[in-house]
Amino acid sequence: MLLYILVISIATVIIILANFFASCNLELTNLMWLSIDTVVGVIAIIALDGLMAFLIRRLLPMSWFAPGKKLFQVSKNERKFYLSLKIKAWKDKIPELGGFTSFHKNELSSSNDIEYLKRFITESNFGVIIHLENAVLGFLIFLIPLCSAPSIWIPIFAVNFVLSMLPVFVLRYVTYTLNRLYEKQLKAK
Numbered sequence: 001m002l003l004y005i006l007v008i009s010i011a012t013v014i015i016i017l018a019n020f021f022a023s024c025n026l027e028l029t030n031l032m033w034l035s036i037d038t039v040v041g042v043i044a045i046i047a048l049d050g051l052m053a054f055l056i057r058r059l060l061p062m063s064w065f066a067p068g069k070k071l072f073q074v075s076k077n078e079r080k081f082y083l084s085l086k087i088k089a090w091k092d093k094i095p096e097l098g099g100f101t102s103f104h105k106n107e108l109s110s111s112n113d114i115e116y117l118k119r120f121i122t123e124s125n126f127g128v129i130i131h132l133e134n135a136v137l138g139f140l141i142f143l144i145p146l147c148s149a150p151s152i153w154i155p156i157f158a159v160n161f162v163l164s165m166l167p168v169f170v171l172r173y174v175t176y177t178l179n180r181l182y183e184k185q186l187k188a189k
Contacts, residue, residue: 001095011159041147049134065125074176082173117182135164
């Protein structure tokens with residue numbers, strides 16, 4: 001979580017300073033307004049992400065995200081793609097927010113409990129959709145008047161896109177193995 005806070009903080013400062021120096025208006029009041037506009041944009045995108053995560057998690061049926069759904073199958077080639085990104089080296093640095101649903105996904109507690117694996121896969125699939133939605137719909141912050149300037153909302157959207165896609169990669173990478181374990185337990189039953 002600390003890594004994400006650091007990235008968001010540094011990106012916010014860079015966006016503010018880039019806008020300030022590009023504006024040719026080097027007055028302190030301009031810096032103050034650019035800071036307010038940018039911070040409002042950052043807060044807005046975090047709030048939008050949280051709201052959409054809440055709605056997806058609470059309104060969509062769990063059955064849509066259960067193991068075996070074709071949409072969530074991870075191919076060997078997709079897994080190779082994640083390995084080519086050296087995902088094993090950085091996946092543990094990505095925050096895991098399973099505490100919001102009282103199911104943490106940062107550690108596998110049991111590889112042979114079929115109900116546990118089913119829940120783990122289901123929660124991971126929810127996470128994939130939530131983070132994909134966050135990555136794609138973050139552009140909606142341009143609708144907020146204070147941060148509607150493209151030089152503010154586009155960089156905020158870009159940072160949010162990257163920070164949202166990293167968990168998608170981790171969840172998809174882990175789900176490949178979880179699905180194999182789940183299928184093995186189904187056959188053993």
